[in-house]
Structure formats: structure tokens, C-alpha cells
Amino acid sequence: MSIATASRGARRGERRSPRRGWRSASTWIGAAIVAIAAFCAVFAPLLMPHDPFAQDLGKRLLVPFWMEGSDPEHLLGTDQLGRDYLSRLIYGCRISMLIGVTVSVVSGVIGITLGVLGGFFGGRVDDAVLFAITTRLSIPVVLVALAVVGLLGSSMTLLVATLGLLLWDRFAVVARSTTMQVRNLDFVAAAWCAGCSRFRILLHEVLPNIASHLVVVATLEIALAILLEAALSFLGLGVPPPLPSWGLMIAEAKDYMFFSPWVIVIPGVALFVLVLGINLFGDGLRDSFGARSDP
Amino acid sequence: MLQFFVRRLIVALLVAATVMTLAFVLTRLSGDLAISIAGPNATQADVDAVRRAYGLDRPLLVQFFDWVGRALTGDLGQSYFFKTPVSALIAERMPVTLTLGLTGLVIALAVSLPLGILAAVRENTAIDRLVQVVALLGQAMPSFWLGLLLMIVFGLQLGWLPISGTGSWDNYVMPGVVLAFSAIPALTRLTRAGMIQSMASDYIRTARAKGLSRASILLKHALRNAAIPVVAITAVQLGFMLGGSIVIEQVFALHGVGFLAWESIGKNDFPVVQAVVLVLAVIYVALTMLADLMNAVLDPRLRAS
């Protein structure tokens, strides 16, 4: 004998988000930073005013343009071996971006494969995937990466392979949970009924529908890989010298930082801004996809 | 409940066993260890001597099970460089790393919990946005670089804190802050999200209808429920912090386990390296189990099922 069903709803009212404007601004800032970094990375040889490896011991530790006594030839000054800092910075951007993207591809392939298999098949397969994720999380990343590079000698390929093998966990976690959601949706059931093979369903129904979540994870992983590469290079077990990785630049300049702080400030700011930009861009993507991909 | 923990324990043991295997394989990656241990100027006779002395002439499987068997009794082998038992070395260095990790954790919690609660209470205001910006900045900050900057500012220019060493408590302030930075973004976001969800729930409306004070509503009723996911992540973050402390120990010359591992990698002292990997992994697994236990304490629904 009810007139109508429950009457709630109005209680909490609807919440307008005044954050949207700010959010999109931050996304654009992030996108701009990422675009500039990508441009620098691709066109590094054309953009560098000097050879980043050319030493000039007569011009060591020149100060950057905003300080008294700077050399207009070297806008950001020179390092302890007289190498042009701006050129090394641009080349370093290429290395960071290269490592970030390749590591993300390697870890993405591993993580997405594991996550999709676990989420799609469930049962024993899923148990095994969960176990792999748990094991991976218990392994100290920096230490193991250092040990591998330390034992096998530093090279870019080895670094990418090592980080790729270590950073797939978030891909797997997100791919697994989103696959589980998609698996139970009607169109997947429809594909089953239409007699599609498992492989076909995975490739044509599941993957396209979890792709947006994975793109967001990929941005976060690129940022993480760049930070880790810098840390490893800083510890001397990352990118081999004389390649100008930003982490390596900071390590090499460390001895001079108390007298000329800018030698560590410049590459550090570059690293910080790039990672911040990628994260802002990733957050923006997540908001626009309306997805949450925090593990 | 008990069954759940037995299952967790079995998984934990399996994880430890897998990590042991991986750590063993890892140190054998470089091929012939005897050559690297003997050094670049060694003769073939020297290398053979080293190989025999360290038991590297035995089949790999025998070496592996020998190591596992000893590790189970707490014997993690001998350091090639220090010529002392690895377990003693780790035990000697562990207090520094644990002090650093716990300092970092305390600082991280002291910053993230208030910030997260504040952002949640002032959701969608300038304060909330500011807190989120702080979290973003923290996430992008390279820890070793932040450490160096702090050393320049607080160590050299202001002269407030020592730049390196492990002598007294103030040696741990800067490294602790730097380490905390890595955990603050995740903890702040989780606290904020948990508090927002909790504050919008029906039981908070009930608490307000009961006329309870604002402090009681926030800290007793809302935070208790928001804390459940935070506790889980806190334990995991402490594990990550202990693993990540290797970079910070190096920056601040803190002679902890991370520093030991870094030194040992440089010296091909592989028993130490594999032991540190194993110990950190076991600590991490133990911490996640501790988090499950604490969740069961905090959430009565878990206790029942």
C-alpha cells in the first residue's frame, strides 16, 4: 500500500566539482611538459648547441646565465670537465624518455599478460598470478637492480631489461582487476555465445575495454622508471658514463655542490619537472577516463 | 579467521622460498664468480683455489641446497670481503636501517594523516587542492636529489643538522624526512579518500544526530573506519622504505643494511647481497601479515569471518 518507493536522494544533494577547471589546467600543463620533453628527446641532436661529450678543461664549472660572469656560449654553464650543461641536459632528456618508455613497454607486456590471464581465467591461473605479484612486491627493486647491473656491468639494454622485469606489478594488478570486471559484462557473454575462441575474446573484447586503464598505468610507470633510472645512475650502477643521464650528472656534480649548488639544481629540477609533468598528464587522463587505477 | 592466517602463512613461506631461489640465481648471473672474486690479476691457479675454497666447484644445485639448508638454521654464509658471518654483519647494520625506516614512517604518518584529514574535511576547497599539490610534488621528487638539497640548505648554509654520520638522533632527521617523502603522497591520498568516504556514510550522520562533538565524530567515528586501508598501506610502505633506504643511506653515508649491500655489490661479495635481498623480502612479507592482523583488530567484521 505504498504511495511510492523510498524517498532519499535529496539528502546529500549533488556535489558540483569546482575542481574541474583546475584539473584540466593541470592536465594541460602536464601535457605541455611531456610534449616539450618528447620534442627534446626526438630532436636532441638538432637542439644541442654543443657536443655533450666535448671536454674543455679551460672552461670548467662555468656559471649559468642568471649568475654574474656567465658565458653566453654556455647558457646553463659547464660541468667539472668543461662540458656544455645545456647540451648534456637535452641529451639526458633523450635518455630519460627512452628508458621510461622502453621500460614501460617491457613491464607492460609482462604485467598485462599476467594480469589479463589471471583476471580472465581465474582459479588456479589467478592464484599463480597473485602469487607472482606478491613475490614481486616483496623483492626490493633498487637493491636487485643495483645487484644485476653491478654483477653484469652497466649498459642501457641491461638496465631496461632489469627495470622492465621488476616494474610490472602495477600493470598486472590493474589489468587483473579490470579484466575481472569486463569478463562479467554482457558483451563478453555475447561473444562466448557467438562461439568466439578464448583468444579472440581476450584480444577483441577484453583488451580494448581495459586499454584506457592501462594507458594511465603506463604514464605512472614511465615516471617511476625515470626516477629509478636516475637513482641507479646516481649510485653509479645505471647508465654508463659518459652518457649524460640526469642522475649521473647529479652524481658527478655532487663533489662541487657546496660551492656551486646550481650543478645539482639544474639536472634535479629537470628530473623533477619531467616526472611531475608525466604524473599530471597521467592524472588528467585518469580523470577523463573516469577510472581509478591506484593499486 | 585462523584458517585465513594459516593460508597467509603458507603463501608467505612460498614467497620467501621463491625469493631465496631468485636471490641465488641473481648472484650466479655473472657467470664464473670465482674469476670476479679472485680479481683481475689472478692466475688460473688462484681462481681454482678460490673456487675450491668457496665451494664453487660443486654443482649449482648442491650449492643452492647447501645455502638454503644453512639459511634455515640462520647461517647466511660468510662474507668474502669482511671474512665474518653475513648474519652478524646484517645484525650489526640493521639498527641503523630500522631507525631510519621507522623515523621516516613516523614523519610520513605525522604529515599524511593530518593533511589527509584536513583535505577530506575541506573537500573541494583551496586547502584540499593545496594538499593534493603537495602530494603530487612529493611523488615527483627524486629522493637522492632532495637529500642533497637538504644537505646544502640545512647542513651547510644554515648549519642546523649534521651532513653525515650515525652518531646521534639528529643524524636521522634529514634522511628520515627524505625517506618520508616517498610514502607521504600515497598515505595522504588514501587518508583523504578514506575520510571522504567515511564522512559521507550513514553512521557519521548518526553520530552527528547524537550530538557528539566534532572531534569525536572525526577522530573516533570517521578515522577509525578510514584507517583500515591506511594501516595496510602503511605496512607495505614501511617495507618499500626499508628497501628504498639504500639510496638514502648512500647519500647521507649512513652505514645501514642498504649501504652494506651497496658496498658488497661493488666488491662482488655475493653472499651478503643475496642475504640482504632475502632479509628485506622476509621483512616485507612479515609486515604485510602484520597489516592483516592489525586490520582484523580494527575491523570487527573481519574478525568474525
Place this chain on the structure above:
Amino acid sequence: MTALLEIEQLQVSFGSTAAVRGASLSVARGETHCLVGESGCGKSVTALSVMNLLAPNARRSAKRLAFEGQDLLGLSDSGMANLRGNAMAMIFQEPMTSLNPAYTVGSQMTEVLRRHKRASQRAATDRAADLLARVGITAPGLRLGQFPHQLSGGLRQRVMIAMALMCEPRLLIADEPTTALDVTVQAQILRLLSRLQRDLGLGMLLITHDLGIVARVAHRVSVMYAGEVVESAPTAELFANPRHPYTQGLLRCVPVPGRIKRDEPLGSIPGTVPRIAPGFAGCAFRERCAFADESCSSAIPRHRPSAAHDFLCRLPA
């Protein structure tokens, strides 16, 4: 003697959406006043306005909002908190989620008394056990130590009722307290509320969309439509002599013995509640009303056929 609760010209809006548009009603001491209406008509918002429990983005204003003669609009947050749970208490529609899952029933009940009456833990526990027994819970001592998830929905609602009564309130606001429960439990809870109201002399504002409940427990009924109280009368008067077309429509939807003939279909009201845009004038029911004409879109007078009965319609019918 002033009424226990007086609401005059209450307005509540969320952003540009008006949820309550000038609703007025009053609850006398010891009276059960039922507020009925469809979903979204503003019943719950009216109740939450009295308790000042609206969402932060809600704007509330009124010509008068008073409890025992004390103005509630100008009252500070802490002054309001001192009344809530103390002199006026509220129970909600969702017993499953209205108790904090992290604390025992006892802890949640005793904190009310400790907060408002500075009672000792011992005294508060005794009072809680007494009240649990009074709301028909067996083994109250056991229940006090249990967590909400260990109780059924009906038990949880009894706990909510007992908790609301801890400080002997004069006014109890019950917002659809039986909607989420099984039918048999609904009847038990309703009998309990009605008995407690009589025994304790409570003033009760009972919000419901169920006219069957109204007929059984209410002394007085106010009918809400689109944020306004369109008709208010003593229960018997309202059922016997509904004046507003909406009230008449509602009563035709309900099978009341003696009023509805056999083989005659139950009525229904065509259309749905309109969304009220800012600047809306006239009768909100006119789109669905069989008697509407152009004059319904200008200001509507309130008629008062007797001292206790009023309604909002251009028709004096």
C-alpha cells in the same frame, strides 16, 4: 502552551534546486505527527533541517524554526549539538548502515549519555541495558558487547530506537524507520514506536510514504508535495474529508476498508512530481490535477475549513 516543534515557511535548496519551498507544520507535545508524500517531495530534507544535519551545500532558511520556543536558526553549532541526541533525537531509514561497524552496540549507546548527561560508564551501561530490554531485545547484556554486523536489520533498528531514547528526548524524529525492513518486522517496529510514544509522552515526527502506517499511529497528518505542505489535518478528519486534490488522489490509491467498494479499481495519480525551477509560481500539482485551470499558475490561497485543518488550493471545494 507553545508547540514542541514549530516550522514556518521553511526553505531548503541545494544549489539552484529547491527541495523544500515554504513548508510549515508544528508538532505538539505528546503528539504523533505524520509527514507523508512521494519520493523527493522534501519530507526527509524537512526532518534533517530540524536537526541541522543537511549536507554542507544545502541552504536553509525559515520564518520560524523553534523547538520548545527556542529558536533553532540562530543557534550555534555547539548549541545545536547539545540538543541533538539529548532533547531531540532521530532515527533513520537505513538500520544496516546507520550504526558504526567498528564499535560495539554498548559503546555507541553509552557515548550519548556520557556526552549529554556526563553519566558514568557504569550508569550509562545500565541505562542502555534497560532501554534494550524496553525495545524488546532479549539478553541485552549480550547484545551490548556485540558489533552491528552481528545483528539483523530489525534488531539494529531497535538498537537505533533505544539509542535515540538514551537521554529521554521530548521529540523523536523517525525518517521512514520501517521502509528497509521485512514486512513482519515493520509491523513490530511500528507497534514498538507507537507504544513508546504513548508511554513516554514523546512528541514524534514520523516520516512515511505509507498511509496504512498513518491511519494506525498518527494524531495529525501533513501531506507534502513538491516541497510544500499542501494539506494538514487531524488524522480522522483528513481521511474522512480530504480537501486538496492531491490528498484525495493519494487516498484513492489506498484500499481503506469501508471506503473502497468491491470490484472498483484502485486509483492512481497520473504523471510524476515536476522539477521545480527557480521562479516557479502557483500550484506545483496543477500539471497532474483534474481541476486545474489558468488561475492555478498564480498565487494560491491557504484555506482553513476548521481550526485544525488547512489546505493549499484555489478551490474552496
